Amino acid sequence: MSVPSVPLTPTVSAEEVVSFESAEIMVRTLGAQDALLRILAGVFPAVDISVRDQALGLRGPAEAVGQARRVVEDLRSLARRDAPVTPEVMEQVVTLVRGGAAGRGAGALHLDSILSGRGRKIRAKTLHQQDYVEAIDRSTVVFGLGPAGTGKTYLAMAKAVQALQAKEVNRIILTRPAVEAGERLGFLPGGLSEKIDPYLRPLYDALHDMIEPESIPRLMEAGTIEVAPLAYMRGRTLNDAFVILDEAQNTTPKQMKMFLTRLGFGARMVVTGDTSQVDLPRGTQSGLAQAVEVLGGIDGLEMVRFDSSDVVRHSLVSAIVDAYDQARPDAAPAPRRGKPGAGRGR
Incomplete structure (x- = not known):
């Protein structure tokens, strides 16, 4: 050497x-x-x-x-x-x-395996991801905020499956708003399930990484795992459930309030999204952006922020995220990566 x-x-x-x-x-x-x-x-x-x-x-x-x-x-x-x-x-x-x-001093890094499934171990890979996992463990409602590829949804789903296996919750509910990402798909054939499937496919993909595929239909039929569009949450009280709202930047303020007020006894919620990728019609405020402004300081609710240093996809994704952030008209100077405390907010 x-x-x-x-x-x-x-x-x-x-x-x-x-x-x-x-x-x-x-x-x-x-x-x-x-x-x-x-x-x-x-x-x-x-x-x-x-x-x-x-x-x-x-x-x-x-x-x-x-x-x-x-x-x-x-x-x-x-x-x-x-x-x-x-x-x-x-x-x-x-x-x-x-x-x-x-x-946090020497030896304080504990990026331990969250879940072992299908021959692979799922764990936090960056310090902000570790902050996120720890926040999910200690808080009832956690917001994961940051760019694509930082593991917000994937880690939340791993924690949900872990909680289900440990019998900390009775069911997992995965939901996201049915908003098209900058495209108009037009009329979609088939029944309701076939129409909403394209919007929910990323959640199914992550689920298949963590649970044996042959057991997923049985768990869904029994109601132990539910994957549904956000509109299906209205009027419900979600008890003893681990609930994940994905792509939350595409909720309206009313939808976000509706979702958060579904919280029942013994339930935990994780909300993930990127306020720089809003696909709502022009002039419509993002419910996630509003929640970030008004919900800070509530006991039992945490917001964890990711940045491009947490991207775990191809190395080019990190550079692309930085380039787009710098090109935004309202962009402030890029924060130094890994700034102490940047990943955690109460």
């Missing part, structure tokens, strides 16, 4: 060693061909970094050495859990360590 060339400070005031239990964990932590090690050296130029066997030596000013050690230990914690350790994750960890991030 090569050692990056980094400048030494005139006075060495601290020296620490981070050990790895295996070469595999060390490579996962520091990156293939020392990619993340070189980034670490650039982030902490005053720290002399050395590698010997399965240990990383850090020498330099006490504060910088302490921060570098905490970054490496947090990345090692992720590597032990087989979570992806990428430059983007490292950037978030560095920001978290340097800013204190509400007291």
Whole structure:
């Protein structure tokens, strides 16, 4: 393993060693061909970094050495859990360590598996996703706000299936408004089920990733899982249910209020959406945008915000999101990725 060339400070005031239990964990932590090690050296130029066997030596000013050690230990914690350790994750960890991030220190990253299904493990992959999962665990109503590809709906559905399997709820209800995304599909043939199926297909796709396909029709027939357009929620009280409203930016204020007031005893709600992708007719206010303005500060309700650094699709998606955000007429300067506390609001 090569050692990056980094400048030494005139006075060495601290020296620490981070050990790895295996070469595999060390490579996962520091990156293939020392990619993340070189980034670490650039982030902490005053720290002399050395590698010997399965240990990383850090020498330099006490504060910088302490921060570098905490970054490496947090990345090692992720590597032990087989979570992806990428430059983007490292950037978030560095920001978290340097800013204190509400007291979360070394070893505080627990991107554990939420659900194991169909031969794959579903887990949070970024710190904002971790904030989101933790918010769902502690709050009755959670809003997941941010661009496409950040895992808002997918993680919410994983938590819903987890809650159902743990018998924390009796049923899962998945819903979204039947609004066309910038296209006019015209008359759709078939019965009601066939007409609404195109709008609900993304929810079915995610469901098939988490539950054996042959059991889904049985669960739906029994009412344990319900996938329906938002209009079907009117007049109901949803007790002992995990309810997910997807594409909430396409609700009107009246629809959003109607949905939120369906909350019954023993129920939990997750609302996901992206206020930059509203498909409502021109001049119609988004119910999600209004909810963000008026519902802040309510006990038991949290809003978690994602940004392009949380996109887990193709790397180009992140760049596309940033480009569109910067092109918006009302766009403010882009926030620094991974800013402490940016992912959580009450």
